[in-house]
Amino acid sequence: MEPQLGLIEQSFHVRYSDGVREALDELGDSFLITDPSISGHPIVFASSAFLKIFGYSKDQVIGKNGRMFQGPKTNRRSVLEIREAIRQEKAIQISLLNYRKDGTPFWMLFHMCPVFAKEDGRVVHFLGVQVPILRKSGVVRNPSKLCEDGTGFLGCCRREVTSDSVMEVGRGLALDYLLNSDDRELEIDQPCEASELEKRKAATAISNILSVLAHYSASEVTGRLVCGKACCLSGMGLGASINISFGRIKQSFVLTDPHLHDMPIVYASDAFLKLTGYARHEVLGRNCRFLSGLDTVSATQFQIAECIRNERPCTVHILNYRKDKTSFWNFLHISPVRNATGKVAYFVGVQISSSCNSQGKQGLSPAMEHLSVVGAVKVAVRSLSIGASTS
DSSP, X not given: OHHHHHHHHHHHHTTBOTTHXXXXXXXXXXXXEEOTTSTTOOEEEEOHHXXXXXTOOHXXXXXXXXXXXXXXXXXXXXXXXXXXXXXXXXOEEEEEEEEOTTSOEEEEXXXXXXXXXXXXXXXXXXXXXXXXXXXXXXXXSOGGXXXXXXGGGSSBSOOOOOOGGGHHHHHHHHHHHHHTOTTSOOOOSSOOOOOHHXXXXXXXXXXXXXXXXXXXXXXXXXXXXXXXXXXXXXXXXXXXXHHHHHHTOOSOEEEEOTTSTXXXXXXXOHHHXXXXXXXXXXXXXXXXXXXXXXXXXXXXXXXXXXXXXXXXXXXXXXXXXXXXXXXXXXXXXXXXXXXXXXXXXXXXXXXXXXXXXXXXXXXXXXXXXXXXXXXXXXXXXXHHXXXXXXX
């Protein structure tokens, strides 16, 4: 778990400057930020308002997947719609039944959007805002009296309040309603519709949070698509769904893009980072040559280059170097990865340190381990390219 926590910390420290966490908390909104490039798509930031509403501590949330807040009566179709939005790297606003730590269910408006890096259009995070949907027994005709009592919020899902001046009041009442609802029967069996005010509040929160992230960004981020289309396979950035698929592969491997200048690495697995000692931001965008050193045999490098030029697989033993300058013998397998049309989209390189046992953790020989990783990568790439062509 420690390497995973290191990646989660790095997710924020590398991309944003000091003070971003404090600035985000000052907004007072309930929201999460997740990182699709890390295995399991974990939560990397949870606002104080979110923790208070859901009843969890920070340590109980960070590193977990957002499914932990779902329960037996959460609508499966709504969950699938959210997953599809992640796959397509698009925003979604949907009513969802979630559960607090004590098991109390409540309806909320969930507004999620991707956060794109401005420099290459890659999705770096997903932002999810939660606005509790307040219930009322009838039409609230005098919004100024909302502060006097909360009785107008019991019964149905919708509250017909249109004045923007009560938005902050509504935020406080929402929190009070959730934290003091022991004697209130929550109607959870019927879908709950958010009011226009709640929808505007969620959209405003998204805009404010993105502004903070952009202000504190080490390399600018934006909430808008910067390359016209969410993740095309030939671009530098990989899609969220393919990152999640790759995150399930536990072996050391990298993916390179032969269509970009100098064939840079566009994906590096957690195991690769552990093997070489590099951080992800130190690897992405570089050619694999940076692992070579003084004693790396040039003939082996030429053999690799020829296989790539001819678009065919090869397996070699090559002397590589870690970040700390220590060397290791790399049993390297390189293979082209073709998309659904049969064209080479990427090359995958699978690394096995020769200092390891002859059989991997799963009891596979090195050759079989190579092939298993290549097969999993090919399936992920082809699935994504098929989905892109039919969407």
